[in-house]
């Protein structure tokens with residue numbers, strides 16, 4: 607894990623407040639998108655990217671989640687005018703797209719514990735679209751990102767203990783101590 611030069615958090619836990627960390631979170635899905643284009647179309651920026659994005663979101667269950675999330679970023683929501691799936695809670699097309707995204711495939715990266723990619727996906731999605739989610743949960747989600755990217759995963763007990771801390775109104779420092787100290791270590 608590395609400290610962000612702009613906000614001092616472990617990268618990219620400073621998102622959204624820190625623009626650099628927010629870019630790094632976007633980059634998690636962008637790298638998946640570029641790899642997909644390279645593999646399927648032989649170029650990282652083929653013509654007709656928007657059409658490709660529409661094709662991907664028509665069949666989200668045939669693609670990995672990073673590709674699907676990046677595809678939604680390339681489409682405009684007809685209702686809120688923002689990036690489709692990322693608009694405010696209550697925007698119907700965005701809410702719908704935000705649900706569809708979860709039918710995409712997840713494949714764990716080599717060398718990480720099973721389930722790490724699923725946890726990463728959920729935490730990335732919440733960090734990129736925090737609307738309608740409590741501030742304490744958003745805090746937990748964004749603080750989880752550096753540990754998950756580092757290939758760590760809390761045990762069920764560690765995850766429950768961390769959630770309980772959130773429920774008790776733990777401070778950011780208290781949560782960070784548990785996540786970066788205990789997660790993925792011990793029995």
Ligand SMILES: [Zn+2]
Pocket residue numbers: 610611612613614615618620621624625626627628
């Ligand atoms: Zn930062």
Ligand SMILES: [Zn+2]
Pocket residue numbers: 683684685686687688689690691692693694697698699700701
């Ligand atoms: Zn919308």
